[in-house]
Amino acid sequence: METKDLLDGTFFSHFERQQPSPPSVIVIGGGISGIAAARALCNASFKVILLESRDRLGGRIHTDYSFGCPVDMGASWLHGACNENSLAPLIRCLGLPLYRTSGDNSVLYDHDLESYVLFDMDGYQVPQRLVIEVGDTFKKILEETEKVRDEHNEDMSVLEAISIVLEQNPDLRQHGLAHEVLQWYICRMEAWFAADADMISLKNWDQEQVLSGGHGLMVQGYYPVIQALSKDIDIRLNHRVKQISNWGNGVMLTVEDGRSFVADAAIITVPLGVLKANLIEFKPKLPGWKIDAISDLGVGNENKIALRFDTAFWPNVEFLGIVAPTSYACGYFLNLHKATGQPVLVYMAAGRFAYDIEKLSDKAAADFVMLQLRKMFADATEPIQYLVSRWGTDPDSLGSYSNDLVGKSPDLYEKLQAPVGNLFFGGEAASMDHAGSVHGAYSAGVLAAEDCRKHLLEQFGNFELLQLASSRDETIETMVPLQISRM
Template identity: 75%
Template sequence: MDSKELFSNNLLDGKIVPHVQREQDSLPSVIVIGGGISGVAAARTLYDASFKVILLESRDRLGGRIHTDYSFGCPVDLGASWLHGVCNENPLAPLIRGLGLTLYRTSGDNSVLYDHDLESYTLYDMDGHQVPQQMVIEVGETFKRILEETGKVRDEHTDDLSVLQAISIVLDRLPELRQEGLAHEVLQWYLCRLEAWFAADADMISLQSWDQASAEHVLSGGHGLMVQGYDPIIKALAKDIDIRLNHRVTKISSGCNKVMVTVEDGTSFVADAAILTVPLGILKAKFIEFEPKLPDWKVAAISDLGVGNENKIALRFDKVFWPNVEFLGVVAPNSYACGYFLNLHKATGHPVLVYMAAGRFAYDLEKLSNESTVDFVMSQLKKMFPDATEPVQYLVTRWGTDPNSLGSYSYDFVGMPEDVYERLRAPLGNLFFGGEAVSLENQGSVHGAYSAGVMAAENCQKLLLKKLGDIEMFPLGSIRGEILKDSVPLQISRM
């Protein structure tokens, strides 16, 4: 009888499993489930602390919702692409410095909500006419005032509302803030950008918590694009780790101080503990069976947090025909119809535009074929530039229906309980939880996912070493010390 069968049989009747022996080196063992940056960071932390660690990933690549594509002849991030908080306090800064990666700053400290400020942009209406920049600035100030007024609405309501409901209440109270004609379309474009930050529509976003990140947790430095993409960080963290790609986990069984993880082909892995870092969308879909079943409070936490969707359509051209600005926008009568192009040529020198779509619109685009999606995006572009050439290559993402993600990143849903993050992060015995969704202060961000993975690994270490009584034998791992030997400044540019 092999160890897998022994574990399975004894797990069912709750007996102690004396037959499942440690490996000859007697190292504590951990299975990390999910190969996004949170899972890879957890595995790195455990590996550096001399634990036995194996990482199981369902895809044929690492990175998860980080995916740097090189088919254009240059790096294009199809998932996460920004560093939110371009400063040395960002937990990813030592890795970025140590690897010599370059950041292209797209906003300053005053832009907490948007990836870009308004230093380098051009907006157009649906007929292709350029919107006067003074109007964009003035409407931007009005939108800021509207958002400030929603704080008063929040204070007056004990029950949560959506951000869109609050905006409607503000405009009813202060009709002078309403905009007409082209100015209304610009206001809708600002709302579109707010929705893109959460990857969700404004009628889904919680008024209670959308802007409640406390000042001490908001990193300085604005936002910066990873010029070489995020892939170098994933590769550095994954070095020497025992990684099994194409291993889709279907069941997690825990008990008797052991965890057994079963993958799609029936193979099982046994360890002292496991760290689960799969996307929240996968947990919501119940693609993984738990034995024993998850407690009701954990199931409720998974249900109470929202999952947004943001897709990218990357277009490579043979020549640049657009202005030398960081982004191009299309204003429209409602936020759903507004558009946004990121100009990678400005940041990287390559003739690439990336169209961004979020929320319901992102899901609707996924219903189209890749060709039809590109045709739609090009129709938007040709409204601005009638002589636009056809792309020589394109890439289309489908994060919302990707069976390995089922969404892009988490957001605070209307009516979300205050303790949802604590419940989502809380371990169940020797099963720990990571991923961007469990990060209270930095959910939806790469550095939040990274920190959550490190935290889960450190908590896992402490539990296992306490049980073993060997807490002095295995020092807590230090990713910074392993990869970063000398402190060098962040390389930041803005052309």
């Protein structure tokens, strides 16, 4: 499928070839969506090449092993630790353990209030009774925003709706330390969307179909899933696609160094941020409805600063938090020692704060986080190692995951997923039900592969191959239960 397949500048489709051969597909992007698409097509006996711009697989899944233990600097949770999750069969088959950090319908989403400690800016522990009371108030505030949504035809931000609710319901207003705890709850909500509350759509924020089973942390990291799915696939790392030329019966892709690849179809799974930045040129241009979908979907940003210590000097709880007068100033540490036994804390920053973190050097970011930690524990020791993610400015991601912007159409995910000729689209932002999640990205890749397969088989009229492709679909034993713990 490289340029040697071009003869005198002419692309030969399968209609023109003397000898029948399997349809060829190029998958762009080596995240879990692209790997899932390539895996499905390889299993169906298609000729597949996967082009990845980075020097590694996984995309926004990035399990770092430099601490001597796995630390996910990108995606780290299975959102919906249940059999209905599309990734559950593979996780079961690989024997990968999960550590459940929340049950269903947790206001904190990734975490509930089963194992935590919060502190104020002066280092005093916040009474747990107050945290629970303010949490109940936050639930009531969110319920009241539904009335605001019903009363207004025009969309607005969640933050604006909360302001209206507090104006109309003075009894829900919080003061002093309780106000700071409320800001912390808003901070956690912002972390779920990787965006500030003034950017989150009131009409769409609660429309996501969240699977049951709560949220499970991947104890050994996500890389074993990437490794298993990518086995025996023809993968080309350091291949950044710059141009996609779409013909009626084929595509030609040009990478950064000028080389070209040709195939019958392509599956595009690059992050939405890359599409929004127009880093790939489409010839001819994509149709207006596709361009609008790319433009109108939001991309959030969430970063992690991971700190490894000699020993764990903090309480044996799942997370540590700092409450503050604004959600921007609130803080949150994931305690990996609780889930994995390793003396590692991971500080989480979302929205504008995540972009501000990226303006700092790695050392300055780690120093800032240590200032936050020392507000909680004055005798905190220096970390022996640290890691800093930069998803917002990374040219291969330009953001963490998609979200709904204020005033935009709710069908944008469906439009982003829709094919254009023999171009098919995957990635988490192309998941119509579970955008922003790993299993959503995985399912979108499988769906793109299936749509591509049907399109090419219909185009070539190769029913023999259709039967072969159907018979080669692999199934994974589902009788093994998920390994879920909570210590």
